[in-house]
Structures are given as structure tokens and as C-alpha cells.
Amino acid sequence: MQKLIAMNGMRPTGPLHLGHYTSALKLTLGLQNSSTCKEIYLMIADDQALTDNYGNPAKVSDNVLEVALDYLSCGIDPNKVSLVLQSQIPALKEMAFYFLDLVSLSRLERNPTVKAELKQKEFRNNIPVGFLSYPISQAADIIAFNSDIVPVGEDQAPMVEQTNEIVHKFNYLYGNGKEVIHPCKIMLPSKKESLRLPGLDGKSKMSKSLNNCIYLKDSPDVIKTKIMSMYTDPLHLKVEDPGHTKNNPVFIYLEAFASDSHFKKYYPEFNSLKELKKAYEKGGIGDVKIKRFLLDVILETLSPIQEKRKELEKNIPYVYKVLEEGTKKANKVANTTLKRIKEAIGLEYFNNSSLIEYQIKKYQ
Numbered sequence: 001m002q003k004l005i006a007m008n009g010m011r012p013t014g015p016l017h018l019g020h021y022t023s024a025l026k027l028t029l030g031l032q033n034s035s036t037c038k039e040i041y042l043m044i045a046d047d048q049a050l051t052d053n054y055g056n057p058a059k060v061s062d063n064v065l066e067v068a069l070d071y072l073s074c075g076i077d078p079n080k081v082s083l084v085l086q087s088q089i090p091a092l093k094e095m096a097f098y099f100l101d102l103v104s105l106s107r108l109e110r111n112p113t114v115k116a117e118l119k120q121k122e123f124r125n126n127i128p129v130g131f132l133s134y135p136i137s138q139a140a141d142i143i144a145f146n147s148d149i150v151p152v153g154e155d156q157a158p159m160v161e162q163t164n165e166i167v168h169k170f171n172y173l174y175g176n177g178k179e180v181i182h183p184c185k186i187m188l189p190s191k192k193e194s195l196r197l198p199g200l201d202g203k204s205k206m207s208k209s210l211n212n213c214i215y216l217k218d219s220p221d222v223i224k225t226k227i228m229s230m231y232t233d234p235l236h237l238k239v240e241d242p243g244h245t246k247n248n249p250v251f252i253y254l255e256a257f258a259s260d261s262h263f264k265k266y267y268p269e270f271n272s273l274k275e276l277k278k279a280y281e282k283g284g285i286g287d288v289k290i291k292r293f294l295l296d297v298i299l300e301t302l303s304p305i306q307e308k309r310k311e312l313e314k315n316i317p318y319v320y321k322v323l324e325e326g327t328k329k330a331n332k333v334a335n336t337t338l339k340r341i342k343e344a345i346g347l348e349y350f351n352n353s354s355l356i357e358y359q360i361k362k363y364q
Contacts (some may be wrong), residue, residue: 005149009043012063017208017213026152051131073309082326091334095140139163154195174344193255202231
């Protein structure tokens with residue numbers, strides 16, 4: 001079976017949270033530890049983060065290292081995965097510029113993810129062009145590395161769809177019957193609960209901007225405070241009341257993170273989450289007890305990540321070296337893709353013997 005190329009990335013507007021970990025990061029770790037891929041690129045999308053933080057660039061630059069530390073702390077191996085800093089790859093900007101001509105304004109405005117984010121950020125009539133067009137920049141990120149698969153959360157599906165629209169239109173216009181750039185496929189978590197982890201407040205998505213996250217670097221005390229204040233079943237007022245597990249963030253988190261071994265260790269009254277849900281729905285179990293169990297599960301999950309982060313924080317030059325080497329490798333691949341794109345459009349004027357020969361014949 002032919003080995004694939006995988007690529008994804010995250011914005012450095014703050015440290016990463018459980019939503020990032022349980023979707024895109026765990027998928028990337030799975031690919032890293034399998035024989036599926038020949039290349040994996042994991043980007044820190046600092047250019048994209050500037051599209052809605054242009055007035056506060058320090059928020060972006062200060063968090064580049066935070067995201068790099070989170071990547072490595074989670075187990076990303078730089079010998080298997082290239083960590084890439086978006087702003088340091090000039091070819092991406094040039095590719096995005098050419099792709100701008102292939103997408104209409106109305107199509108960008110119909111992108112479900114963009115529509116949701118515009119509503120959340122309340123730009124009103126002052127939408128930055130860079131923000132509205134960031135799906136095109138994201139398409140360039142994917143196309144630049146000849147990506148076959150994009151391991152992401154469910155909210156990124158419209159971005160992959162838009163990327164493939166650009167690919168098909170580009171090949172139709174400039175391919176002359178050949179595939180200059182190729183389409184990709186989305187890779188989603190197998191657990192539906194990990195597709196889009198809800199926020200602590202019960203909102204549809206865990207988000208840094210909504211401040212409803214558990215960050216991978218949060219201390220145990222902070223995590224405890226956040227979990228104990230989580231939104232749960234509003235109708236479960238007394239312990240003896242029947243509880244509702246559907247759309248209950250506490251149980252969604254347990255679905256995403258709890259295993260049978262966690263029950264054996266922390267909640268031996270039950271053998272599995274299925275048993276616990278059945279008992280909760282019947283009545284007789286308080287929310288505090290469920291939240292304490294979730295706290296144990298999350299602390300156990302994050303403990304090795306946080307221990308590794310402490311070690312990495314003692315060697316910051318190493319982290320920057322990993323970023324530099326990964327970005328250097330990515331630059332070579334992106335430049336090769338850009339050359340192919342420019343040749344297809346007809347913009348490669350120098351070191352192009354066929355073009356020179358054509359012009360010589362034309363003017364003789």
C-alpha cells in the first residue's frame with residue numbers, strides 16, 4: 001500500500017486544550033506511531049492567527065512556543081513529524097495569492113465554519129479581508145505539502161471541502177489534462193464524542209476565545225475548579241432525581257476519555273461507562289460524584305503530558321531547533337510545489353527552456 005502524506009495545524013492564540021488533544025493531536029499521534037504515512041507535517045499557523053489578532057501580534061508570537069511545547073509534550077516525535085512555523089514559509093503566501101482568483105466572495109461567506117466564527121467574533125461591517133479569506137490560506141497549507149489526509153476535528157470539514165474545490169478548479173484551468181495538485185481526504189476521530197468536544201459551559205465547542213476550556217498545561221487545582229463548575233443536567237436538581245446523559249458535557253467528556261481501567265481504579269462500583277450512565281439515568285447519583293470521577297480521569301490523562309512539558313521547558317533552545325529544522329524541510333517541499341503551480345499557470349519565466357524555445361520560434 002502506498003504511504004501517505006498527512007498535514008494539519010493549529011493557531012497559536014493560546015495553549016492547546018483537551019479539544020485539540022482528543023481530535024487532531026491524537027489522530028496525528030496515531031499516524032506517527034503507525035506505518036501509514038511517509039511524511040507528517042504539523043503546523044503552527046501564526047499567519048492565520050494574525051487575521052483576527054492583527055492589533056495584538058504579541059498574543060500570537062508569545063504563543064508559538066506554547067503550542068510547540070504542547071505538541072512535543074503530547075508525544076509528537078520530531079524524527080517522525082515535521083513541526084512547521086507557517087510565517088516562515090514564503091511560498092504559502094504566494095500560493096494563496098494565486099488561489100484567491102479561484103474562489104468567489106459568496107463562496108467564502110457560505111463556508112459554515114467561517115460563518116460561525118464571524119458570528120462569534122462580531123466583526124459586523126468591519127470584517128478583515130484576511131480573516132474572511134483564511135480558508136484559502138489554509139488550502140495553500142494543505143496543498144503545499146502534497147497532503148493526502150488531513151487529521152482534524154469535525155469543525156474543519158468545510159475547510160477540507162473548500163481545499164478540494166480549489167484543487168479541482170486549478171487542475172481544470174491549468175492542468176492541461178494532468179493533475180498538477182491533488183485532492184485530500186479528511187481524517188476524523190473514530191469516537192463521535194471527540195469530533196467536537198463541547199465547552200465546559202455546555203456550548204457546542206471548546207474554544208480559547210470563549211474561555212470554556214481545560215488547557216493541557218492547567219494545574220491540577222485549576223482543572224479541579226473547572227470540572228467542578230462544569231455545566232451538567234439542569235433538571236438533575238436532587239441526587240434521587242433521574243439524570244440525563246445525552247448532551248451532558250460531563251458524560252461526553254467521560255465518553256471521550258474514560259476507559260474501563262479508570263472505573264476499576266477510581267469508581268469500582270461500576271465496570272463501565274455504560275453501567276454508570278444507566279444508574280445515573282435511573283437516579284440516585286449526584287453530579288459532584290460524577291465530576292470527581294471525571295477529575296481523576298483527566299488528571300491521569302494529563303499527568304504524563306505535563307511531566308514531559310516540565311522537562312522541555314528546561315531546554316527551550318531544543319524546542320526552537322526542532323521548529324527550525326522542521327520548517328527548513330517544509331520550505332523545500334513548498335517551494336517545489338510552488339514552482340509546479342507557477343509553471344502550470346505560465347508564470348515561470350526563468351530557467352524555462354521550453355518557454356524560451358517557444359519565444360525564439362515566435363519571433364523568428
